[in-house]
Amino acid sequence: MIxxxxxxxxxxxxxxxxxxxxxxxxxxxxxxGITQRHQQVVGDNxxxxxxxxxxxxxxxxxxxxxxxxxxxxxxxxxxxxxxxxGRELVLRPEAEQMVRERFRQYHREMLPNNMSQAMFxxxxxxxxxxxxxxxxxIVPVGNGQFIVHLPGPPRELQPLxxxxxxxxxxxxxxxxxxxxxxxxxxxxxxxxxxRLRRLEEGGNPTLxxxxxxxxxxxxxxxSAETEAAAEALLxxxxxxxxxxxxxxxxxxxxxxxxxxxxxxxxALRAGGLKVCTAESLTGGLIAxxxxxxxxxxxxxxxxxxxxxxxxxxxxLGVPAEVIEKYNVVSAEVAAAxxxxxxxxxxxxIAVSATGLAGPxxxxxxxxxxxxxxxxxxxxxxxTLPLRLSGDRPRIRELTVKHALNAVRLEALQLKGKQQx
Amino acid sequence: MIxxxxxxxxxxxxxxxxxxxxxxxxxxxxxxGITQRHQQVVGDNxxxxxxxxxxxxxxxxxxxxxxxxxxxxxxxxxxxxxxxxGRELVLRPEAEQMVRERFRQYHREMLPNNMSQAMFxxxxxxxxxxxxxxxxxIVPVGNGQFIVHLPGPPRELQPLxxxxxxxxxxxxxxxxxxxxxxxxxxxxxxxxxxRLRRLEEGGNPTLxxxxxxxxxxxxxxxSAETEAAAEALLxxxxxxxxxxxxxxxxxxxxxxxxxxxxxxxxALRAGGLKVCTAESLTGGLIAxxxxxxxxxxxxxxxxxxxxxxxxxxxxLGVPAEVIEKYNVVSAEVAAAxxxxxxxxxxxxIAVSATGLAGPxxxxxxxxxxxxxxxxxxxxxxxTLPLRLSGDRPRIRELTVKHALNAVRLEALQLKGKQQx
Numbered sequence: 001m002i003x004x005x006x007x008x009x010x011x012x013x014x015x016x017x018x019x020x021x022x023x024x025x026x027x028x029x030x031x032x033g034i035t036q037r038h039q040q041v042v043g044d045n046x047x048x049x050x051x052x053x054x055x056x057x058x059x060x061x062x063x064x065x066x067x068x069x070x071x072x073x074x075x076x077x078x079x080x081x082x083x084x085x086g087r088e089l090v091l092r093p094e095a096e097q098m099v100r101e102r103f104r105q106y107h108r109e110m111l112p113n114n115m116s117q118a119m120f121x122x123x124x125x126x127x128x129x130x131x132x133x134x135x136x137x138i139v140p141v142g143n144g145q146f147i148v149h150l151p152g153p154p155r156e157l158q159p160l161x162x163x164x165x166x167x168x169x170x171x172x173x174x175x176x177x178x179x180x181x182x183x184x185x186x187x188x189x190x191x192x193x194x195r196l197r198r199l200e201e202g203g204n205p206t207l208x209x210x211x212x213x214x215x216x217x218x219x220x221x222x223s224a225e226t227e228a229a230a231e232a233l234l235x236x237x238x239x240x241x242x243x244x245x246x247x248x249x250x251x252x253x254x255x256x257x258x259x260x261x262x263x264x265x266x267a268l269r270a271g272g273l274k275v276c277t278a279e280s281l282t283g284g285l286i287a288x289x290x291x292x293x294x295x296x297x298x299x300x301x302x303x304x305x306x307x308x309x310x311x312x313x314x315x316l317g318v319p320a321e322v323i324e325k326y327n328v329v330s331a332e333v334a335a336a337x338x339x340x341x342x343x344x345x346x347x348x349i350a351v352s353a354t355g356l357a358g359p360x361x362x363x364x365x366x367x368x369x370x371x372x373x374x375x376x377x378x379x380x381x382x383t384l385p386l387r388l389s390g391d392r393p394r395i396r397e398l399t400v401k402h403a404l405n406a407v408r409l410e411a412l413q414l415k416g417k418q419q420x
Numbered sequence: 421m422i423x424x425x426x427x428x429x430x431x432x433x434x435x436x437x438x439x440x441x442x443x444x445x446x447x448x449x450x451x452x453g454i455t456q457r458h459q460q461v462v463g464d465n466x467x468x469x470x471x472x473x474x475x476x477x478x479x480x481x482x483x484x485x486x487x488x489x490x491x492x493x494x495x496x497x498x499x500x501x502x503x504x505x506g507r508e509l510v511l512r513p514e515a516e517q518m519v520r521e522r523f524r525q526y527h528r529e530m531l532p533n534n535m536s537q538a539m540f541x542x543x544x545x546x547x548x549x550x551x552x553x554x555x556x557x558i559v560p561v562g563n564g565q566f567i568v569h570l571p572g573p574p575r576e577l578q579p580l581x582x583x584x585x586x587x588x589x590x591x592x593x594x595x596x597x598x599x600x601x602x603x604x605x606x607x608x609x610x611x612x613x614x615r616l617r618r619l620e621e622g623g624n625p626t627l628x629x630x631x632x633x634x635x636x637x638x639x640x641x642x643s644a645e646t647e648a649a650a651e652a653l654l655x656x657x658x659x660x661x662x663x664x665x666x667x668x669x670x671x672x673x674x675x676x677x678x679x680x681x682x683x684x685x686x687a688l689r690a691g692g693l694k695v696c697t698a699e700s701l702t703g704g705l706i707a708x709x710x711x712x713x714x715x716x717x718x719x720x721x722x723x724x725x726x727x728x729x730x731x732x733x734x735x736l737g738v739p740a741e742v743i744e745k746y747n748v749v750s751a752e753v754a755a756a757x758x759x760x761x762x763x764x765x766x767x768x769i770a771v772s773a774t775g776l777a778g779p780x781x782x783x784x785x786x787x788x789x790x791x792x793x794x795x796x797x798x799x800x801x802x803t804l805p806l807r808l809s810g811d812r813p814r815i816r817e818l819t820v821k822h823a824l825n826a827v828r829l830e831a832l833q834l835k836g837k838q839q840x
Contacts, residue, residue, distance in 0.1 A: 012446070015442075015446030015448070022432075022435075023439065024435070027434070029435075038462055040461075041460075208434070283720070284705060284706070284708040286704070287727070288708050292816075302724065302725045302728060303725035304722065304724060304735075305704060305707040307716070307717065308722060311722035314764075344735070359714065396708075
């Protein structure tokens with residue numbers, strides 16, 4: 001099966017929005033084993049959109065659109081698709097009910113033109129949208145081909161695709177796909193590459209790498225006629241990856257919702273442990289990243305942002321002499337920050353970070369990117385010296401990941417001790 | 421002039437990278453007043469790329485490519501463009517020198533195939549790349565049409581475009597462009613739309629809206645033969661916008677580097693003022709957003725993350741009775757948090773936030789999105805009750821913007837008092 005994505009909207013051509021939908025849909029299609037050869041972006045122009053549809057249908061089985069499902073005259077995605085299908089748009093009662101309900105729920109007044117959002121060709125499969133006012137649809141256009149309409153906002157498009165389009169695509173391709181998302185910290189892409197020779201060899205199961213700041217994620221996907229058969233294909237590959245990468249793997253799950261913050265918060269919760277932070281260069285980002293994880297309120301007690309040097313003494317009791325003697329960017333100060341924070345908040349684990357995010361302030365001895373992470377728990381205090389590279393936001397982001405990894409490892413160790 | 425962007429790379433079709441280049445180039449082209457009607461993404465396949473070039477050249481004057489300039493057999497962008505131009509690739513000495521220099525500089529070994537990175541058609545204008553190993557080029561393809569090659573990594577593509585392609589495009593269109601980026605907080609897009617009837621009317625100068633979380637940015641752009649003439653066109657439009665939107669405008673500058681965090685930090689620095697934070701639902705994000713601004717170290721002293729209820733009492737001295745009586749999400753607690761933080765850190769301004777980010781925890785009286793921002797300074801303590809909508813990250817992001825705006829306004833008022 002070949003698919004092609006058409007993103008519709010003049011705002012994309014003007015650069016007003018970033019096309020995250022194309023990436024999301026591409027990843028999902030790749031995960032389903034569906035080939036993609038082209039993507040198009042067109043503005044809100046009926047003639048050009050029709051040409052884009054016809055071009056896509058000349059080379060793909062399924063065309064997936066995002067955007068242009070609203071009530072205004074600029075919203076032409078459905079109208080033009082109906083023309084390509086050779087059908088009229090008619091009011092679909094199930095869609096009408098959904099649209100009315102959504103407007104009631106959002107306390108928004110319905111205008112007559114909002115009813116256009118409930119109109120589809122008679123043989124379309126309507127995708128009821130619990131996340132917004134515009135339903136999507138799977139529109140047959142003849143020759144066994146389809147145009148799938150999804151709303152533009154990612155918070156609507158993503159769940160709608162996952163819940164309603166993905167199962168339909170999987171069923172049509174007659175295959176069941178099972179994946180494992182394997183998250184790796186502390187190894188670069190080339191390290192992972194060297195240790196795993198079969199990376200990106202293709203075939204079934206497949207193993208594809210995705211890189212983000214300081215991390216590599218591997219997606220292992222197997223396709224088979226049944227879930228059990230797919231699992232059977234997947235298991236030896238996952239074992240092989242585990243044998244090759246060992247402790248560098250911090251999370252394995254069957255969807256891509258994992259993250260270092262989630263792994264840290266889950267390790268804390270599993271041990272019934274509480275954490276606090278003492279942050280200098282990250283300015284609150286370690287704590288803010290943890291509280292993004294639902295359920296963090298059981299694990300994250302609070303923390304300190306000690307950005308100016310004197311605040312480290314005032315809030316955390318780091319002795320001015322220690323700062324004077326060792327420098328504010330030092331293992332000693334990181335240790336004293338973590339100890340001070342833990343004593344003040346009475347938690348199990350305190351994590352701290354001090355360092356130089358740049359662009360200025362570097363010296364030959366302490367270049368930009370010099371960072372110390374401190375960790376303090378009933379197991380004692382230890383520090384992690386880091387030499388990070390990149391610009392200001394990247395150095396911060398890497399510091400946060402190292403700090404969260406330190407919290408995760410400490411929580412696992414404490415839990416292990418509890419069990420003895 | 422009509423331009424079309426073709427992004428080349430199977431990694432885009434696999435969803436392994438987000439296509440930020442398309443957005444960057446689209447914004448830049450819009451800023452130059454160059455029309456764009458289509459974008460394409462194609463994989464590393466010569467036949468399909470050639471078809472994409474021919475399609476683009478059937479409807480655009482300039483085709484801009486990103487990616488595929490490396491030394492491997494998969495890097496086909498230049499080779500296929502040369503075929504379309506009907507020319508051979510030849511080694512260009514200035515490009516060869518650049519490539520050799522870059523490898524020396526990066527301490528990387530040069531392989532024989534790296535020389536292919538220095539090959540272009542004889543009449544191409546080579547774009548020497550100070551940011552990476554692959555030069556770009558402007559390739560004439562006949563009929564007064566061009567294919568422009570840019571490297572894929574955004575940190576190379578962006579400066580190369582701004583420094584070498586943009587002036588060439590401006591010169592070809594015979595115009596100079598001057599812009600103002602006007603940032604607005606507290607008004608929705610439809611409010612801005614209603615107050616400014618000439619929005620998106622086109623013509624010269626143009627006024628285009630860009631929306632992001634809780635904010636609208638207007639870009640006013642004038643095009644003329646000289647910069648002075650463009651400025652003269654722009655001035656009345658900017659005055660008109662100022663008259664219509666008044667205090668909702670928080671920043672105007674000639675590039676798009678403004679942000680609420682920058683405006684807040686600049687207002688603090690202008691008044692020689694220091695700030696601290698006391699954060700509950702945002703978990704450190706208000707402070708972390710401020711310290712992203714270079715120069716924040718002169719204005720941001722530090723802060724407190726008081727995520728669990730008891731930490732508000734322990735760290736900030738918020739009386740347990742106040743929390744008991746008014747609820748932890750209340751104006752009274754927000755006020756006590758700000759006052760406690762200011763007293764403890766001895767700064768000019770303290771800002772606090774307490775609220776419900778969801779998804780759980782809402783009640784009819786305090787639904788998810790109920791947030792109180794507190795601000796405390798020599799002018800006294802005040803609180804800002806907010807009812808925000810959206811998911812967890814959006815409620816946090818909106819809270820941060822409201823808090824930073826409150827800091828900005830307080831700093832401006834304090835500075836005004838200093839001057840009296």
